[in-house]
Amino acid sequence: xxxxxxxxxxxxxxxxxxxxxxxxxxxxxxxxxxxxxxxxxxxxxxxxxxxxxxxxxxxxxxxxxxxxxxxxxxxxxxxxxxxxxxxxxxxxxxxxxxxxxxxxxxxxxxxxxxxxxxxxxxxxxxxxxxxxxxxxxxxxxxxxxxxxxxxxxxxxxxxxxxxxxxxxxxxxxxxxxxxxxxxxxxxxxxxxxxxxxxxxxxxxxxxxxxxxxxxxxxxxxxxxxxxxxxxxxxxxxxxxxxxxxxxxxxxxxxxxxxxxxxxxxxxxxxxxxxxxxxxxxxxxxxxxxxxxxxxxxxxxxxxxxxxxxxxxxxxxxxxxxxxxxxxxxxxxxxxxxxxxxxxxxxxxxxxxxxxxxxxxxxxxxxxxxxxxxxxxxxxxxxxxxxxxxxxxxxxxxxxxxxxxxxxxxxxxxxxxxxxxxxxxxxxxxxxxxxxxxxxxxxxxxxxxxxxxxxxxxxxxxxxxxxxxxxxxxxxxxxxxxxxxxxxxxxxxxxxxxxxxxxxxxx
Amino acid sequence: xxxxxxxxxxxxxxxxxxxxxxxxxxxxxxxxxxxxxxxxxxxxxxxxxxxxxxxxxxxxxxxxxxxxxxxxxxxxxxxxxxxxxxxxxxxxxxxxxxxxxxxxxxxxxxxxxxxxxxxxxxxxxxxxxxxxxxxxxxxxxxxxxxxxxxxxxxxxxxxxxxxxxxxxxxxxxxxxxxxxxxxxxxxxxxxxxxxxxxxxxxxxxxxxxxxxxxxxxxxxxxxxxxxxxxxxxxxxxxxxxxxxxxxxxxxxxxxxxxxxxxxxxxxxxxxxxxxxxxxxxxxxxxxxxxxxxxxxxxxxxxxxxxxxxxxxxxxxxxxxxxxxxxxxxxxxxxxxxxxxxxxxxxxxxxxxxxxxxxx
Numbered sequence: 001x002x003x004x005x006x007x008x009x010x011x012x013x014x015x016x017x018x019x020x021x022x023x024x025x026x027x028x029x030x031x032x033x034x035x036x037x038x039x040x041x042x043x044x045x046x047x048x049x050x051x052x053x054x055x056x057x058x059x060x061x062x063x064x065x066x067x068x069x070x071x072x073x074x075x076x077x078x079x080x081x082x083x084x085x086x087x088x089x090x091x092x093x094x095x096x097x098x099x100x101x102x103x104x105x106x107x108x109x110x111x112x113x114x115x116x117x118x119x120x121x122x123x124x125x126x127x128x129x130x131x132x133x134x135x136x137x138x139x140x141x142x143x144x145x146x147x148x149x150x151x152x153x154x155x156x157x158x159x160x161x162x163x164x165x166x167x168x169x170x171x172x173x174x175x176x177x178x179x180x181x182x183x184x185x186x187x188x189x190x191x192x193x194x195x196x197x198x199x200x201x202x203x204x205x206x207x208x209x210x211x212x213x214x215x216x217x218x219x220x221x222x223x224x225x226x227x228x229x230x231x232x233x234x235x236x237x238x239x240x241x242x243x244x245x246x247x248x249x250x251x252x253x254x255x256x257x258x259x260x261x262x263x264x265x266x267x268x269x270x271x272x273x274x275x276x277x278x279x280x281x282x283x284x285x286x287x288x289x290x291x292x293x294x295x296x297x298x299x300x301x302x303x304x305x306x307x308x309x310x311x312x313x314x315x316x317x318x319x320x321x322x323x324x325x326x327x328x329x330x331x332x333x334x335x336x337x338x339x340x341x342x343x344x345x346x347x348x349x350x351x352x353x354x355x356x357x358x359x360x361x362x363x364x365x366x367x368x369x370x371x372x373x374x375x376x377x378x379x380x381x382x383x384x385x386x387x388x389x390x391x392x393x394x395x396x397x398x399x400x401x402x403x404x405x406x407x408x409x410x411x412x413x414x415x416x417x418x419x420x421x422x423x424x425x426x427x428x429x430x431x432x433x434x435x436x437x438x439x440x441x442x443x444x445x446x447x448x449x450x451x452x453x454x455x456x457x458x459x460x461x462x463x464x465x466x467x468x469x470x471x472x473x474x475x476x477x478x479x480x481x482x483x484x485x486x487x488x489x490x491x492x493x494x495x496x497x498x499x500x501x502x503x504x505x506x
Numbered sequence: 507x508x509x510x511x512x513x514x515x516x517x518x519x520x521x522x523x524x525x526x527x528x529x530x531x532x533x534x535x536x537x538x539x540x541x542x543x544x545x546x547x548x549x550x551x552x553x554x555x556x557x558x559x560x561x562x563x564x565x566x567x568x569x570x571x572x573x574x575x576x577x578x579x580x581x582x583x584x585x586x587x588x589x590x591x592x593x594x595x596x597x598x599x600x601x602x603x604x605x606x607x608x609x610x611x612x613x614x615x616x617x618x619x620x621x622x623x624x625x626x627x628x629x630x631x632x633x634x635x636x637x638x639x640x641x642x643x644x645x646x647x648x649x650x651x652x653x654x655x656x657x658x659x660x661x662x663x664x665x666x667x668x669x670x671x672x673x674x675x676x677x678x679x680x681x682x683x684x685x686x687x688x689x690x691x692x693x694x695x696x697x698x699x700x701x702x703x704x705x706x707x708x709x710x711x712x713x714x715x716x717x718x719x720x721x722x723x724x725x726x727x728x729x730x731x732x733x734x735x736x737x738x739x740x741x742x743x744x745x746x747x748x749x750x751x752x753x754x755x756x757x758x759x760x761x762x763x764x765x766x767x768x769x770x771x772x773x774x775x776x777x778x779x780x781x782x783x784x785x786x787x788x789x790x791x792x793x794x795x796x797x798x799x800x801x802x803x804x805x806x807x808x809x810x811x812x813x814x815x816x817x818x819x820x821x822x823x824x825x826x827x828x829x830x831x832x833x834x835x836x837x838x839x840x841x842x843x844x845x846x847x848x849x850x851x852x853x854x855x856x857x858x859x860x861x862x863x864x865x
Contacts, residue, residue, distance in 0.1 A: 303747050324750035335748060344742035354734055355749040368729050 002029040005189045006051070006069070006158055011060035013046055020046035023060070024215050026208045028158065033180065033190045035200045035221060038210035039233055039402070039430030044193050047210070048160055051191070052084045053077035065157070075106060083151035084160040089143050093136035100135055101150045121152050125179045140167040140288055141175075148179070159183065160191045165199060166456065167289050170491045177203055195233075195431070197226035198459070211235050230431045248466075249279030252450045253331070253419045254312040258319075260295065260304055268292040270299060271474045277419065277450040282441065284465030284482065285454045287494055292474035293454045294336065297423045300452070301333040302326040314418060328359050330418030334408050336427065336454075338401065342408045345397030349389060350378045352396050353411055360415045377414075385410035386436065402433035409437055413444050420444060423454040438464050458490060470494040510857040520854045521803070528847035529815075535847075536840045545830050553829055554822030554840070568821050570708025574779050575820055577713035578603070578771035580813035582795035584719040585767030587804040589760035591727070592739040596761055598644065598659030599768040600792025601666035602637035606769025607776035608673055609636025611689055611783045614698035615678055618690060625697040629773055630711075637769015638762050640666060645761040649754040655761065667788070674785045689783040692776065700778030712774025716813075719767060724806040736760065768792060801848055819844065 006028040013021045021043045028034045038044045049055040051062070053071030062069040064080055071077035074084075091100050098115050102108035109117065115131040122129040127145045135143065144164060151159055161180075165173045180190055180203065192204055200207060201221045209217045209232045217232045254276050261269040270292050277283055287293060298304040300311070302323035310319040313331050335341045343352045353374050358364050363374050378392040385406040389399055396404060405426065412420055425441065426434035442464055445451050454471075455461050461468055462482055469479040470493035477493040533555075537547035558568035582599045589596050596602075610633030617625050644658035673679075678689040692698045700710050727733035739746040739756055747753065771791065776783060798816050802808030823837035 301748060302750070322750055322752070323748060327750070337744070340742045341744040341748055344738055344745045346741050347738070351734070354731075355738065355745055358731065364731055367731050369731055369734060371729075 002031060005030045007063045009061045011050055011057045013055060013057050019213050022213045026215060028189050028191060030189055031184055031187045032205040033184055033192055033203055035204035035207035036191060036193045037207050037233055042210040043213040044210055052082060078154060081157035083154055083156035085147045085151055085164060087162040089147055091135045091143055091146060096132050096134055097129060097146050098131040100146055104150050117153055118149055121149050125182055127179055141172040158189045162193045165196060169288055169494045170487055197229050201226060209233055234432045246280050246446050248281050249448060251276045252279045252314055253277040256310050258299060258306055258310045260299055260306050262295050268295055268474045270295050273476045275479060277452060279448050279450055280445050282445045282451045282453060282465045284461030284468045285471055286458055286461050287471035289456055291471050293423055293471060297333060297335050297421060300421045324359060332412040332415060332417035333421040334412050336423040338404050338408055339397055343396040346395055348393045348395055349407060350375050350392040353378045356411055357415055381407055381410040381414055384414060402429040405429050406433055406437060413440055417449055419450045421452040425453060426460060508859060508861050511860045513856055513858055517855055524851040524854055525848060528851045531847040532844040535843050543836060545832060550826055550830055553826045558818060558821045558825055564825060570706055571821050572817050573708035573713045576813040576817035577716045578775055578791045579795050579798045579816055580716040580810055581719055581771040582768045582792055583798040583809045583813060584723045584806060585764030586795055587799040587809055588736055589764050590799060591804050592736040592756055592760050594757055594760040595656045596659050596764045597656050598663045599795055600788055601663035602640045602765040602768035603772035603792045604666040604670050604788050605640040606633040606637035606772030607787060608670060609633050610773030611776045612678060614692055615689055618695060621697050629698060629777060633769045633773025634766040638766040641761040641765020645758045649757050670787060671785045674783050678783050687785055691781045693781040698777055700774050710778045712771060715770060720806045720810050
């Protein structure tokens with residue numbers, strides 16, 4: 001039996017109104033990859049923050065290599081040998097790799113030595129990275145390498161990784177896993193947080209499962225099925241979405257060579273995007289974050305307008321129309337960012353329905369809002385999409401991610417769209433809610449609507465879509481039927497093999 | 507150890523109670539200050555808060571003054587609050603107030619000495635237009651060239667003041683005024699005079715307009731889609747654009763309405779309590795209204811109360827200077843305390859105090 005590196009004993013942390021962690025105990029052994037698994041809001045982040053010294057537990061204790069361990073700050077945690085790679089990178093675009101790494105170090109060496117160290121580490125772990133490159137020019141995968149190398153330079157004994165693969169292509173995931181396995185073989189322990197069960201099965205030795213802030217189970221991922229783990233997470237069994245065989249109708253939406261420059265400073269411009277969507281079809285668009293997904297959604301929702309005949313809905317040229325006009329004729333959308341974009345956090349659910357449903361649900365009477373009708377529609381959404389909330393007056397910001405997402409998707413789906421475009425429908429949503437949202441999207445297509453799902457979750461896209469394509473630097477790859485798709489091919493598509501290039505190669 | 511803890515939901519009770527606590531705290535701190543100045547503290551506070559309304563000797567004069575002072579404050583603050591809710595910052599209400607007065611008075615002076623029932627309505631329209639036009643300058647500059655409306659609207663106050671000085675000595679100068687700067691007195695021009703609707707109440711048309719504005723703003727913000735768009739733009743600008751709200755239209759709408767209301771306030775002032783265009787016609791209502799809007803928490807009813815309270819401290823303050831020989835600065839200090847305590851107690855709406863507990 002291996003030695004225990006970190007022994008967590010009865011950690012409890014309560015916030016007003018919610019117990020984030022209740023009496024959580026488990027051990028991380030030396031040189032193991034330990035998965036921390038749980039739905040959103042299960043308490044994973046709070047637990048990790050306590051280990052990393054960002055949050056103080058109310059009670060409980062930890063020992064690190066048999067020493068009392070209660071870091072008062074991330075500095076103290078790093079000093080003991082705990083390092084963490086966050087899900088959201090904290091890097092400065094305008095600085096070089098080496099400068100960014102130096103900023104995060106407690107006592108940074110001279111820049112020449114540091115560059116040498118960076119090269120050494122990056123060679124040793126198969127993470128190619130040039131210290132003098134400006135971070136703004138790096139891909140998401142490369143940025144993550146910066147964060148990982150920053151951690152590795154401190155020779156951590158425990159490396160915490162929070163959802164590391166959410167921004168990576170399948171090939172990049174393979175590179176990362178190789179690095180993590182090498183670290184493990186050298187005796188470094190890794191605490192790996194993810195909700196991608198197949199990854200956990202491929203990589204982790206042990207998994208601790210949290211639910212509602214409590215440890216509910218431990219398992220050996222290699223010998224447990226993904227479904228069993230998902231059910232442990234949720235605490236109940238749930239149905240997988242069923243992809244019915246359905247008839248496709250006529251083409252309902254066409255994009256013709258859509259090009260648009262982004263309004264945002266670091267946005268991606270769309271370049272010559274063409275696609276056709278049929279009634280009853282689900283088109284999946286994959287790709288690494290930041291490759292034009294937001295812009296594509298904005299172009300379809302009407303937040304960004306283009307030349308009129310670039311977008312044809314049901315025979316009408318609508319490229320120049322704004323969001324309200326497009327909703328009126330049946331093109332609805334749900335953007336990725338739930339809080340602040342799809343919904344206003346401080347406003348009640350009832351008020352949030354008015355944001356997109358005012359026209360199609362006749363919530364307006366000479367410009368005056370019919371709050372009774374709005375309330376009724378909100379209740380319909382809550383009932384139909386199983387949104388867990390105290391009522392229609394609850395502020396949207398106080399709902400959990402999964403419940404708010406169900407609300408946001410429900411708000412559009414129940415308006416019977418002709419075409420529904422959704423970006424990241426199940427991002428950060430627990431497994432049960434994700435399954436029910438996917439089922440609703442399938443039902444919507446069964447009823448004859450055209451659906452475009454933009455997502456970084458490939459499993460999701462393969463599960464529900466009829467055809468698949470990838471977006472890379474604002475360009476769309478060839479669109480292929482999902483049934484004939486191989487994982488390698490997806491990787492190439494995400495990496496930027498466009499339709500023209502593939503044609504040229506062939 | 508004492509520390510603040512975020513409330514899950516903003517407390518409704520504290521929203522109502524904190525202003526009252528703030529007024530009480532102001533009285534205590536102000537009383538201490540007055541005592542330190544060697545004046546009887548209780549009497550000073552009574553003179554400021556009580557005598558203007560109820561003293562048999564002064565109330566008959568100062569009670570109407572309350573409405574005269576509160577009217578323009580409320581009218582302007584209501585307009586400003588709509589923009590502030592949307593995150594559109596019109597700081598130049600003072601300039602729009604001046605232009606409203608100049609435009610309104612110009613119509614009357616051009617028609618002088620004609621007698622018509624249509625003259626006063628024409629002045630109302632002209633005054634509103636004057637304020638609206640002046641507010642359109644920052645609106646157009648922002649929507650076309652993405653300039654900052656805070657700076658532009660503020661700078662235009664000083665332009666408006668120069669225009670005021672110029673017309674008071676030139677274009678609108680009283681030809682029978684023996685060369686003194688300043689226009690004819692509209693109080694002596696019955697068709698143009700904004701007289702009290704009820705004698706000795708202070709209730710002129712501007713005050714009535716302010717009350718109507720309060721009601722309209724309340725209905726718009728709670729029931730109308732335009733008010734909803736305003737709130738949505740303030741809460742979540744991206745969600746507003748996703749919803750289909752045009753930023754350009756909303757900027758024009760918010761600046762336009764606050765400009766028009768400020769212009770109206772200026773026009774009612776020049777045709778009523780002030781009576782004439784003079785070099786120093788404006789007395790800071792446009793700036794004080796910003797404070798009133800925030801004191802009233804950008805809520806129409808709150809603004810109504812805040813406007814009355816602000817007017818009361820002005821009148822009571824003047825009375826206290828007169829009666830007790832309190833220095834004017836101490837009254838300003840007193841008003842400052844009121845603001846400070848209101849804003850300081852505001853934190854309890856979103857936070858609660860925890861003593862000890864967490865380590």
